[in-house]
Amino acid sequence: MTSARRPTWRLCSAGGALVTAWWLCLASAMPVQASSDAATAGTTRVQVWFSNDRLNKDLMDCKAVFPVERRVPRTLAVAAASLRELFAGPTPEETVAGYRSVFSTTSAGLLKSVHIRDGTAYVDLHDPVQELSGATASCGAAEFQSQVSQTLLRFHTISRVIYAFEGKPRDFYGWMNESCGPANDNCDPQPFGRGH
Amino acid sequence: MYTVKVYKGDYLDRQLSANKDKAVAYVEHHFNSAGPTASYALVIVGSNASQTSVNWGSWYAKAVAEQFNTKVYRDDGVSRGGLDGRGDGNLKHTAMPAVLLEPLFVSNPQQAGIVRSVGGQQALARILVESIRRFFPQGGLIAFSVGHKYKKSRPKDRGAELAGGGNEADFAEMVLKQAAEMLVGEHAAPQPRKLRVMKGDTVLLETQVDEDAVLVWSSDRNLLFIPD
Numbered sequence: 001m002t003s004a005r006r007p008t009w010r011l012c013s014a015g016g017a018l019v020t021a022w023w024l025c026l027a028s029a030m031p032v033q034a035s036s037d038a039a040t041a042g043t044t045r046v047q048v049w050f051s052n053d054r055l056n057k058d059l060m061d062c063k064a065v066f067p068v069e070r071r072v073p074r075t076l077a078v079a080a081a082s083l084r085e086l087f088a089g090p091t092p093e094e095t096v097a098g099y100r101s102v103f104s105t106t107s108a109g110l111l112k113s114v115h116i117r118d119g120t121a122y123v124d125l126h127d128p129v130q131e132l133s134g135a136t137a138s139c140g141a142a143e144f145q146s147q148v149s150q151t152l153l154r155f156h157t158i159s160r161v162i163y164a165f166e167g168k169p170r171d172f173y174g175w176m177n178e179s180c181g182p183a184n185d186n187c188d189p190q191p192f193g194r195g196h
Numbered sequence: 197m198y199t200v201k202v203y204k205g206d207y208l209d210r211q212l213s214a215n216k217d218k219a220v221a222y223v224e225h226h227f228n229s230a231g232p233t234a235s236y237a238l239v240i241v242g243s244n245a246s247q248t249s250v251n252w253g254s255w256y257a258k259a260v261a262e263q264f265n266t267k268v269y270r271d272d273g274v275s276r277g278g279l280d281g282r283g284d285g286n287l288k289h290t291a292m293p294a295v296l297l298e299p300l301f302v303s304n305p306q307q308a309g310i311v312r313s314v315g316g317q318q319a320l321a322r323i324l325v326e327s328i329r330r331f332f333p334q335g336g337l338i339a340f341s342v343g344h345k346y347k348k349s350r351p352k353d354r355g356a357e358l359a360g361g362g363n364e365a366d367f368a369e370m371v372l373k374q375a376a377e378m379l380v381g382e383h384a385a386p387q388p389r390k391l392r393v394m395k396g397d398t399v400l401l402e403t404q405v406d407e408d409a410v411l412v413w414s415s416d417r418n419l420l421f422i423p424d
Contacts, residue, residue, distance in 0.1 A: 134356040137229035179285040
């Protein structure tokens with residue numbers, strides 16, 4: 001675990017023009033921890049969460065994940081930047097430290113888009129098929145969703161996550177062996193449509 | 197007397213077809229995947245599962261754990277309704293007892309080796325067959341479903357990759373094929389109770405014992421006592 005300081009967060013206003021609300025929320029979700037040293041100037045600190053069997057006290061708990069810190073070029077789209085870091089998988093150094101994931105360099109381009117509306121992060125992914133084969137096993141699926149959820153739920157504007165492949169939630173949840181229901185808005189594709 | 201049918205298509209279609217055929221039991225075979233050290237036997241039953249499904253799944257998970265010297269998931273090896281609901285939809289539409297098997301982790305190199313070996317596949321098939329004979333002694337149609345494979349919605353899905361090569365679905369199918377051969381090919385009539393001594397996958401001794409005999413193992417004497 002590399003994060004030593006607790007970041008502070010800007011508040012996200014619920015008001016504002018609808019067209020830009022999600023973008024503002026996305027921007028305001030970013031940690032405002034200022035970088036004082038020159039080496040980190042112009043960067044944003046993000047956390048991504050991976051599994052780690054050395055840190056996990058209950059190896060049957062597939063949802064146990066642990067944070068690592070990354071620095072990315074300063075951006076307002078912090079949620080997207082965080083997911084891109086997550087989907088690139090652990091670094092070699094993190095792997096040595098026991099962090100692991102279904103994500104790796106081969107899945108680095110997995111994110112198609114993410115937008116936030118009314119507390120829900122809509123994560124649209126490119127259809128991975130081959131790259132994430134272990135992610136649909138009972139334990140692997142729990143790891144997948146826990147790593148993404150924990151990475152996003154750090155942003156106070158996000159309280160839940162809904163996924164899609166290429167704009168189609170039904171494809172994602174079918175791949176995950178999960179039913180469409182209230183928890184995923186019955187796989188409604190509308191929020192993933194054009195305009196986001 | 198048993199018959200076996202492998203159901204294909206999307207999971208809902210498989211279940212509805214098995215219902216229509218009046219199968220007496222439904223088995224969907226997967227393997228689990230996580231890290232390289234993950235090691236426990238898990239059976240998922242539907243959120244609406246009968247006690248027969250729970251007992252059957254628990255018996256199977258414990259038998260796998262004993263055979264391969266691993267643990268069972270939580271207390272009894274059974275997850276009701278799946279982990280966060282995953283797997284529930286694969287079973288909850290069945291009208292008969294149904295289990296989704298996750299006996300070993302293919303991400304664990306040692307367990308992947310078992311899955312890849314003929315002896316390991318035979319042992320898994322044998323445990324499944326014994327569980328079916330135990331919980332459905334009257335015989336009937338047993339519905340088999342290969343996890344991930346043969347889905348219309350994602351025809352290329354094969355589940356997790358095995359550590360060292362291969363994929364989950366192909367090996368699950370091999371186990372089910374062997375189990376089907378055992379179920380259909382071996383003694384149609386109910387079998388007497390037998391005691392077996394095994395070394396690895398090899399049966400060293402097999403002898404009939406009374407149905408109500410209480411076998412007593414003496415660790416001090418390394419003796420298994422069978423009453424007259």
